[in-house]
Amino acid sequence: MPWYLYLxxxxxxxxxxxxxxxxxxxxxxxxxxxxxxxxTNSVMGGFGYEIRRMIIDTQGDVQIRARSLIxxxxxxxxxxxxxxxVVGVTPFAEGVGMLEYGRKPxxxxxxGVDVNRVNDVIPLSRFIRVGSLDELDDDTVIxxxxxxxxxxxxxxxxxxxxxxxxxxxxxNDEVFLPRxxxxxxxxxxxxxxxxxxxxxxxxxxxxxLYGLGEAIHGVNVKIADGLDADAMAARINAVLPEASDMRAxxxxxxxxxxLFVLQMEKNLVSILLLFIILVAxxxxxxxxxxxxxxxxxxxxxxxxxxxxxxxxxxCFCVQGFLIGLIxxxxxxxxxxxxxxxxxxxxxxxxxxxxxxxxLERFYQFSNVPAHMESADLVMIVVGTIVISTxxxxxxxxxxxxxxxxxxxxxx
Amino acid sequence: MSDAVARNxxxxxxxxxxxxKACDLHKTYLSGxxxxxxxxxxxxxVSDGESVSIRGESGSGKxxxxxxxxxxxxxxxxxxxxxxxxxxxxxxxxxxxxxVFQSFYLIPELDAVGxxxxxxxxxxxxxxxxxxxxxxxxxxxxxSERGHHLPSQLSGGERQRVAxxxxxxxxxxxxxxxxxxxxxxxxxxxxxxxxxxGLCSEQRIALVLVTHNAVHAARTARMxxxxxxxxxxxxx
Numbered sequence: 213m214p215w216y217l218y219l220x221x222x223x224x225x226x227x228x229x230x231x232x233x234x235x236x237x238x239x240x241x242x243x244x245x246x247x248x249x250x251x252t253n254s255v256m257g258g259f260g261y262e263i264r265r266m267i268i269d270t271q272g273d274v275q276i277r278a279r280s281l282i283x284x285x286x287x288x289x290x291x292x293x294x295x296x297x298v299v300g301v302t303p304f305a306e307g308v309g310m311l312e313y314g315r316k317p318x319x320x321x322x323x324g325v326d327v328n329r330v331n332d333v334i335p336l337s338r339f340i341r342v343g344s345l346d347e348l349d350d351d352t353v354i355x356x357x358x359x360x361x362x363x364x365x366x367x368x369x370x371x372x373x374x375x376x377x378x379x380x381x382x383x384n385d386e387v388f389l390p391r392x393x394x395x396x397x398x399x400x401x402x403x404x405x406x407x408x409x410x411x412x413x414x415x416x417x418x419x420x421l422y423g424l425g426e427a428i429h430g431v432n433v434k435i436a437d438g439l440d441a442d443a444m445a446a447r448i449n450a451v452l453p454e455a456s457d458m459r460a461x462x463x464x465x466x467x468x469x470x471l472f473v474l475q476m477e478k479n480l481v482s483i484l485l486l487f488i489i490l491v492a493x494x495x496x497x498x499x500x501x502x503x504x505x506x507x508x509x510x511x512x513x514x515x516x517x518x519x520x521x522x523x524x525x526x527c528f529c530v531q532g533f534l535i536g537l538i539x540x541x542x543x544x545x546x547x548x549x550x551x552x553x554x555x556x557x558x559x560x561x562x563x564x565x566x567x568x569x570x571l572e573r574f575y576q577f578s579n580v581p582a583h584m585e586s587a588d589l590v591m592i593v594v595g596t597i598v599i600s601t602x603x604x605x606x607x608x609x610x611x612x613x614x615x616x617x618x619x620x621x622x623x
Numbered sequence: 624m625s626d627a628v629a630r631n632x633x634x635x636x637x638x639x640x641x642x643x644k645a646c647d648l649h650k651t652y653l654s655g656x657x658x659x660x661x662x663x664x665x666x667x668x669v670s671d672g673e674s675v676s677i678r679g680e681s682g683s684g685k686x687x688x689x690x691x692x693x694x695x696x697x698x699x700x701x702x703x704x705x706x707x708x709x710x711x712x713x714x715x716x717x718x719x720x721x722x723v724f725q726s727f728y729l730i731p732e733l734d735a736v737g738x739x740x741x742x743x744x745x746x747x748x749x750x751x752x753x754x755x756x757x758x759x760x761x762x763x764x765x766x767s768e769r770g771h772h773l774p775s776q777l778s779g780g781e782r783q784r785v786a787x788x789x790x791x792x793x794x795x796x797x798x799x800x801x802x803x804x805x806x807x808x809x810x811x812x813x814x815x816x817x818x819x820x821g822l823c824s825e826q827r828i829a830l831v832l833v834t835h836n837a838v839h840a841a842r843t844a845r846m847x848x849x850x851x852x853x854x855x856x857x858x859x
Contacts, residue, residue, distance in 0.1 A: 215741070215744035215745050215747075218744060219730070219732075219741075219744075222730075222732045222733055222737070223732050226731075226732035226733075226773075227732060227733060227734050227737065227771075227773060232732075509726070509728055510728065510730055512728075513724075513728040513730075514745065515695060515713070516693065516695060516716070516722045516724075516728075517716075517717060517722075517741065517742055517745040518713045518714060518715075518716040518717025518718070518720075518742075518745045518746060519713060519717075519745050520713045520714075615696075616690075616695045616696075617690045617695050617696045620690075620695075620724065620728070621686075
């Protein structure tokens with residue numbers, strides 16, 4: 213091992229001690245910066261990831277919609293299903309309705325799904341907490357968890373659903389009776405808005421409620437893993453009838469502004485938090501400069517022993533690098549440890565502050581999501597180590613510029 | 624001092640085979656607006672295994688001369704040759720020279736063995752042989768049981784013994800000692816000088832000893848005196 217590396221290690225971790233006070237403080241500074249970056253980046257990334265996952269899980273990768281109703285969906289479904297890369301298609305109809313149970317009303321979003329096809333695109337079965345999707349037919353309904361909870365309805369309970377068609381029929385002196393449906397399931401997606409106000413019925417029941425006949429509102433499409441959603445949307449558009457006003461949009465395109473805001477928010481927070489690392493690097497620089505001053509005579513001695521200026525510089529540069537390396541490792545452990553316990557910590561915090569409901573209402577998620585892109589992790593690790601090493605360069609330069617004679621005379 | 628004296632000093636030794644040869648060294652320092660000439664054409668030759676002492680008043684230029692001889696500083700004019708070669712660079716210094724200072728200059732984070740081995744590390748080689756030599760040297764200076772003590776756990780005399788062992792680590796041809804007893808009590812100082820002279824004689828290493836102590840100086844083979852930047856041979 214070169215002497216400058218050996219001495220750098222010994223100055224950071226002296227014989228008979230775990231580490232020096234200066235090392236501990238410098239490592240802690242870097243570690244806290246890295247941990248904060250990891251936690252913030254993961255949580256911000258987690259919110260974005262959950263939102264993206266939820267969009268895909270509830271809409272598919274690509275969605276075909278038209279400004280008018282889509283009549284005769286059969287040929288459309290078969291032509292889209294034949295597009296290479298498409299692994300599932302399912303039609304849907306949706307709208308707001310009035311749901312009543314035990315004289316308690318609610319105005320949920322009603323989703324009409326094709327029970328035979330929906331699982332090819334949307335993993336609904338995965339979200340069913342009580343009951344079964346197999347039980348869903350034209351006389352049954354599945355409610356979202358918080359809606360069921362707020363209405364106090366259980367499996368087997370009977371709810372009545374009516375739609376705006378009721379008013380339209382009344383204008384013509386016709387009566388459209390609300391449909392009585394049996395609750396056969398309760399689902400929970402993990403998104404507060406969807407979980408609090410959504411109802412699933414069969415497509416036929418939705419067509420009946422809205423008087424659509426055989427028409428649908430759109431088609432959700434699932435594509436094979438790894439394919440680009442935008443490219444697939446373009447391929448699907450190519451097979452849509454030219455005369456129709458139907459368009460396929462990828463989930464990215466359909467939510468582009470929202471996704472841009474999410475990414476921008478995450479980037480801005482990362483840039484702001486990068487200042488923590490910069491502050492830590494100044495702390496490293498300041499500590500190493502102090503060390504250079506404190507060890508001036510030792511630097512002179514190293515010259516007298518035959519050490520070259522560049523080796524003396526390397527000794528201090530290596531210290532900056534090692535502090536960055538160990539600080540980053542410690543910060544990653546702290547950060548991922550915190551993320552592992554994030555829900556327990558949040559629970560404790562919300563209990564202490566009584567803010568659990570507000571949190572769920574505003575942030576839509578019952579648990580704190582966390583997701584770290586590997587590129588972000590690499591950027592944090594490499595960026596921190598580079599900044600820490602750079603922080604060691606100025607003290608190293610100062611040390612290498614010391615004249616051994618003046619250094620030895622230093623009092 | 625005249626050039627004649629300087630020449631006299633240069634040829635002061637009866638021995639040939641100079642391992643250190645300094646010719647006509649001049650050195651000036653700026654002090655504010657004034658230029659202070661610290662060395663006025665100093666010449667000095669030291670033969671293999673010879674011990675030379677340099678005494679002089681504070682500020683007479685002893686330490687400046689020692690730094691020039693060690694290649695740590697550059698003369699305004701004049702030359703320094705080690706073993707007949709004008710190379711006094713860092714790599715050559717690690718192999719050729721050992722230095723002992725008044726303030727010991729041990730590295731506080733390293734134990735005694737580590738400090739002794741540091742000289743070998745800087746010279747570029749630390750293996751089993753060097754480790755054994757470091758242990759042997761510590762035993763030779765009477766610190767075989769204190770090898771794993773940090774400098775802060777050693778007395779002043781013990782620290783200087785470690786510094787002597789470090790100076791000997793790379794089996795140098797020359798040791799430059801700059802007031803090695805200056806921070807020690809008389810008894811400890813005497814023992815350090817005994818050790819330095821004994822080891823240098825035993826291992827045939829030349830020694831240039833800068834000291835204020837006339838008794839210590841008298842124990843070297845040749846005594847020189849520095850006055851106002853000029854080296855005088857007190858044996859004459």
